Structure formats: C-alpha cells, structure tokens
Amino acid sequence: MNEAELAIHNPPPNLTANTPILDLYEKNVGYYQSKRLGGNELWLYNCIGPQGPYLNRFLVSHLAKTRLTPLLAWKTDSIGYLHWGWNYWFEHVGGPYLQYDTFDGRQNGDNFIVRPNRAAYDVYDSIRSEAQLDGAEDYELFTKLAATKPLLAKALANSLLVNSYTGDRSGTAVDVVHRQVLDALVAGGPDQAYPYADDFAAGSQSWQTNSGTWSASGGMLTQTDVSRWDHVAGLEGRAYGDVAASVDLQIRGVNPTGGNENWAGIVVRNLNPTDFESGYLVAQRNNGEVFVYRSGTTLARAQAPGYAAGQFNRLRVVARGSTLQVYAGSGHAPVLIVTDSAFRAGGIGLASGGVNVAFDNVRLNPEVNPAEGAAVSVSSSYDGDGWNPRGRRWSANLWRCVDGVDQCGSRECDGRPDLAGGSRVGAVSWAGGSVPAIGGANTGNGFPVDFTVETSADGVTWTPVATVADHAQSGSAPVWFTFPPTTARYVQVRGTELRPDGEGGYRMQLAELEVR
Known part of the structure; x- marks a missing residue:
C-alpha cells in the first residue's frame, strides 16, 4: 500500500511505501530514512506544493527545478517520484469536470505538462515534460555510475543539489554535469577521492x-x-x-x-x-x-x-x-x-x-593512512649547551608526549610510526603543534626549520626521501611533502634545526602524522 503524504499521521500497518511531499520530507528526514531503513519504499512527491524555493514544475519556476527533482529522488535513496499531474485537463479536481482550455486558460504548471492533440488522438509535448524526462534519465545514469564510482556520482550530484530547496538553477550547469556522468561511464578507471x-x-x-x-x-x-x-x-x-x-x-x-x-x-x-x-x-x-x-x-x-x-x-x-x-x-x-x-x-x-x-x-x-593507530617512537640527540652560529639551543636530552602530541626537546629529534607489515608510500603530512599549547603566535612553532623525511624497512637502515631547509612556521593546517613512491615499514621525520618554543627553548612537535 502507498499513499501521497502531506503530513505525518499514524500509518496503517499495511503501508509499505512512504511518499512525502518534498517539504515534508525535508523537515522529517530522520523519520522517512528510518522507515526506508526499516524496509519501506521511499518515494518523493510534489503537486501544488511545495512552493517558494523548493523544487517543483511551475511555469514561473526555473526549468532546472523540474529536471533536478528526479535527481533529488536518487540522492535520497528514493525509488521513485510521484508528480501531479501529467494530463489532468479539467478545471476542478473532484468535479464538476469542466473541460479546460489548455492553450488559453490559466495554468500554473500544476495539473498538466502535456496538452491534448485531438485531431491525431495524441498529445502535444512541452519543455517541462522534456525536462522531467531528462531528469528521469539522469536518475538512471547516476544509478549506473554509482555502481562503479559511487563517490564521483554523489559528488557530482552534490554539486547540483544541496537539499530540496537549494540547488543550481542554471540549465547549463545541469547539462555540464550530465556530460561529466556520460564521460565517466565510458572512461573506466578508479573512483574519485577528495582530500x-x-x-x-x-x-x-x-x-x-x-x-x-x-x-x-x-x-x-x-x-x-x-x-x-x-x-x-x-x-x-x-x-x-x-x-x-x-x-x-x-x-x-x-x-x-x-x-x-x-x-x-x-x-x-x-x-x-x-x-x-x-x-x-x-x-x-x-x-x-x-x-x-x-x-x-x-x-x-x-x-x-x-x-x-x-x-x-x-x-x-x-x-x-x-x-x-x-x-x-x-x-x-x-x-x-x-x-x-x-x-x-x-x-x-x-x-x-x-x-x-x-x-x-x-x-x-579519504585515503587509508598507514600511520593511523601505529605505534610511534621518538628520540633526540644531545647538542650541548651554549651558543652556535644558528643561535642557542635548549639541550635537554628527553622526549615526552603532551596532549597526544609527540614532542622532543633538543636541537635534533625524530618521530617515526611503525607501519607494521610495510606499505607503499609516497607522501607524508603533519601539522606543527603549539609549544606552549596556547595557540596564538605559538601556533605551529613546533614545526621544524630544517628536516628530512626518511624511510626504512627494518628501523635500522634509513634512506632520505625528502630534505627541506628553512621552512616557514606553519599554521594549524597540515602540510604535505611528496617523494617518489617506495615500500617501507617505517617513515621517520628527523628535525635537524628546530624553532624557538616561546619559553626560551627549542622543541619539535608534530600533530597527526599522516602517510600515504
């Protein structure tokens, strides 16, 4: 059993499909998605409402709204779209059934999207009818694309529609995405990733x-x-x-x-x-x-x-x-x-x-980070007190973990995750911490000035894969450093020149080390 829904009522037990009007769905997404997850079919519906910014087929609406409504059904995991109406050529709903002048009468786009061709026992098509058909074909094309590239399909759909009332009203934009879907269907290759x-x-x-x-x-x-x-x-x-x-x-x-x-x-x-x-x-x-x-x-x-x-x-x-x-x-x-x-x-x-x-x-x-959850070890080398050409260095030979951030205190130190079993890697990323952890001007002062990225298969023999000198103090956002792909169990960041920590010392502090 199915019925169009203008409000949420106590449904009969034999109701196996829900068909909410668009604004009702938008205001009760959790309710209708829980019904769908519980086994009911989900359809979307529009008629004389909703109006305003919502998707619909009115003559005064942007034509793209007509085409995008079936795409909204696809996005919400609805299996269909119920529309009113296709060919209701009468003046009143429910009678008296007065014949309507479909070419010279008042029509807001609600009752019909085709007109009668009596002489040929046929119908005259309309631009809105064609746009709705294009939307139904988009539904099928997105379904096909999602079978092999679900992230690309959803990303393209998200570029056109944010919700039931916010979307791109440009017919050109819809056509461009349509072509992108067709190109992706024939191109093969992997799905997209969006870091x-x-x-x-x-x-x-x-x-x-x-x-x-x-x-x-x-x-x-x-x-x-x-x-x-x-x-x-x-x-x-x-x-x-x-x-x-x-x-x-x-x-x-x-x-x-x-x-x-x-x-x-x-x-x-x-x-x-x-x-x-x-x-x-x-x-x-x-x-x-x-x-x-x-x-x-x-x-x-x-x-x-x-x-x-x-x-x-x-x-x-x-x-x-x-x-x-x-x-x-x-x-x-x-x-x-x-x-x-x-x-x-x-x-x-x-x-x-x-x-x-x-x-x-x-x-x-979106990528698998081999360093995620890996055991991290750190070490530091004693540099000695006193002055040197690059300035004084705090020389305590120690390391500690503060608030989940690995940090070591000396002129030279390193941190290395154990990528158990070995992984194919080609980039490393981290953000510099704030020492002391108060932000402001200290944000990123744990980022080293000079450093190398090294890889190893055994944790004993290390191969430099990237060397950086005079790097600027980072903000809180991560910075990526790439190198030729290689297989490694360990990736090490070795800081050889550290930055002042704001308390008269020098620290290296890395947050959320990522490897890919």
Missing part, C-alpha cells in the same frame, strides 16, 4: 547552509543561533565513503532548554550535504559527552576524557566500511566504536544543535 582541509582563513565559499547564522572570520566558521537544533553547513561538490574526518570546535553558548545537553559536531556520509538525520552525526555535548546519531536513533554515547568546556576541542571520526571510530578528549584510544551499515557513502556537514559554536581546522582524508 580536503579548511581553516576558513579565506572564508567559507565551499560550504552551503540550510539555516542558522553563519559567518567566517578570524580563521573560524561560527554559527551563533541557539534557537534551533538543525543548523548544518554542508561541503559542496564532494563525497566520501571511507574517510578520516576531524574538526576543532568550541561551544561558546547554549540554549537554556537542554543547556549543556546541546551539541555541535560533524556529519559524515549524509545523503544531502545539509542533512544531519541522514548519514552519521558525530557530536560533542558541552558536558563532555560524545555520541553517534543516525536517522532518529542514538547508536552510542560516551564521555570524552579531558573535555574542556568553553575551549577548542578536537573531534575526529574514522569511517572504514561499516565501522566508525570516534576520537575525542585527551585520550589516544577511540572513545566510541560503532558498527552500522546503513550509510556507506555521502557528503560532509558541520552541525549545530542549540549552541553558539566555532569550527576550525576541518580535515578530510
């Missing part, structure tokens, strides 16, 4: 929002409206399956309703970039709790050790297949491990629920 980093120093042009009060300034993206629980900024034109996604977030204020139970976080694998009820919301509450939420259900929750209310805290999720590992607080181990296969690929969003929040240092790594 991404954003410190918002240049603004937030890559992010589209659905609601809220968002602004980018001072190297942060902020959302200050605490009145609602559905504000999302979605990343345009990209998609991710397996990904390590992280963000620094600072909850600055909360709605009195719920107080510190309110939250902010990151959404991975959502169907539309501004959804937080499709895909997985990984969020932090201001009381230190971290949770994973999917389509109306909280899958897991835990307390983050060392959470500092009112300060920037790092939130990180590693999604590999059906496993999500969540890292938060001061510990090294994941605070949550969730197994769920409902959503395997999709977009990325930054979400705010009843909080005033600042986001910074978004990092998305």
